[in-house]
Amino acid sequence: GENVEQHPSTLSVQEGDSAVIKCTYSDSASNYFPWYKQELGKGPQLIIDIRSNVGEKKDQRIAVTLNKTAKHFSLHITETQPEDSAVYFCAASNGNQFYFGTGTSLTVIP
Amino acid sequence: EAGVTQFPSHSVIEKGQTVTLRCDPISGHDNLYWYRRVMGKEIKFLLHFVKESKQDESGMPNNRFLAERTGGTYSTLKVQPAELEDSGVYFCASSLMPDTDTQYFGPGTRLTVL
Numbered sequence: 403g404e405n406v407e408q409h410p411s412t413l414s415v416q417e418g419d420s421a422v423i424k425c426t427y428s429d430s431a432s433n434y435f436p437w438y439k440q441e442l443g444k445g446p447q448l449i450i451d452i453r454s455n456v457g458e459k460k461d462q463r464i465a466v467t468l469n470k471t472a473k474h475f476s477l478h479i480t481e482t483q484p485e486d487s488a489v490y491f492c493a494a495s496n497g498n499q500f501y502f503g504t505g506t507s508l509t510v511i512p
Numbered sequence: 513e514a515g516v517t518q519f520p521s522h523s524v525i526e527k528g529q530t531v532t533l534r535c536d537p538i539s540g541h542d543n544l545y546w547y548r549r550v551m552g553k554e555i556k557f558l559l560h561f562v563k564e565s566k567q568d569e570s571g572m573p574n575n576r577f578l579a580e581r582t583g584g585t586y587s588t589l590k591v592q593p594a595e596l597e598d599s600g601v602y603f604c605a606s607s608l609m610p611d612t613d614t615q616y617f618g619p620g621t622r623l624t625v626l
Contacts, residue, residue, distance in 0.1 A: 406554070434611075436614070436615075438617070443619065444619050445516070445518075445603055445605075445617035445618050445619045445620050446555070446603070446617045447617065448614055448615070448616075451614070491554075491555060493555075495611070497611040498568065498611070499557045499560070499568065499570075499571070500545075500557060500615065501554075501557070502547075502554045502555040502556070503554055504552065504553055504554045505554070505555075
């Protein structure tokens, strides 16, 4: 089955700096890669996703890149703000199940 | 429109007891998923309902776990008898379409087995 690895497990950045979270996957059949943000006391919420026919997608301060050859995808957050502090999960899907990474706890220091 | 809701938010039980978790998906979402996150680890798939039918239950840990979705609306996940390793956060998610459609998650139920 699919194996998704996510790094780093924790990340601290100064407000205004950029944050990058990286994930790798093992199943070349995976074709959908969502990113979820989980704030304290809430469930994971989709923030951006990318499909395998696209190499990059951007939504305001958030961008995701996908390298199908290397089987890795990354989340980029620019101009970080304190409200970006949360746990972020990457996931990969081959159309059957979602396989999640272990999460990255991002802290943005004011 | 209401999102996915789960009840209870927290449950503390002793080993050997029974617990039933409930999930109410977004209205009109035929696809309902159960996941579990053990502390510090990945969110792991348990099973997938399409309406009232179990589409995929390959992630269910063992036969102490029973999921139902009678009538194709809300779903329950029963753990009987509970073991220490069942502790974790149980998430429910729903989607309009299956496969790679956006899944909307509930807030989760934190289960602690003592």
